[in-house]
Amino acid sequence: MHELALADGVREIVEDTARRHGAQRVSAVQLEIGMLSHVEPEALRFCFDAVMRGSLAESASLAIERTPGEAWCMPCGKAVALARVGDACPCCGSHQLAVTRGDAMRVVDIEIH
Numbered sequence: 369m370h371e372l373a374l375a376d377g378v379r380e381i382v383e384d385t386a387r388r389h390g391a392q393r394v395s396a397v398q399l400e401i402g403m404l405s406h407v408e409p410e411a412l413r414f415c416f417d418a419v420m421r422g423s424l425a426e427s428a429s430l431a432i433e434r435t436p437g438e439a440w441c442m443p444c445g446k447a448v449a450l451a452r453v454g455d456a457c458p459c460c461g462s463h464q465l466a467v468t469r470g471d472a473m474r475v476v477d478i479e480i481h
């Protein structure tokens with residue numbers, strides 16, 4: 369389950385940020401997870417609660433925002449929307465696609481006190 373490693377990475381970012389600001393507590397974390405990333409939001413949520421135990425962000429709320437997928441289609445010569453990894457171009461059916469958006473996970477916002 370690679371969500372555990374990802375959640376641990378999030379904890380590091382959150383704790384680093386909180387320390388740099390001299391915060392006592394982190395009350396909320398907002399994440400962005402692309403529709404084309406291989407991250408399962410519910411699994412990540414579960415791991416998030418587990419790795420935050422005992423940290424500054426213990427019992428912090430987690431908000432997850434999904435970013436839509438987008439890819440550049442070679443035959444069409446334009447950007448097209450992509451719902452899932454492995455999908456074909458919705459315009460021409462080609463698989464000659466280069467994902468340009470929605471394949472990453474990042475920390476968007478952290479609420480500290």
Ligand SMILES: [Zn+2]
Nearest residue numbers: 441444457460
């Ligand atoms: Zn196409």
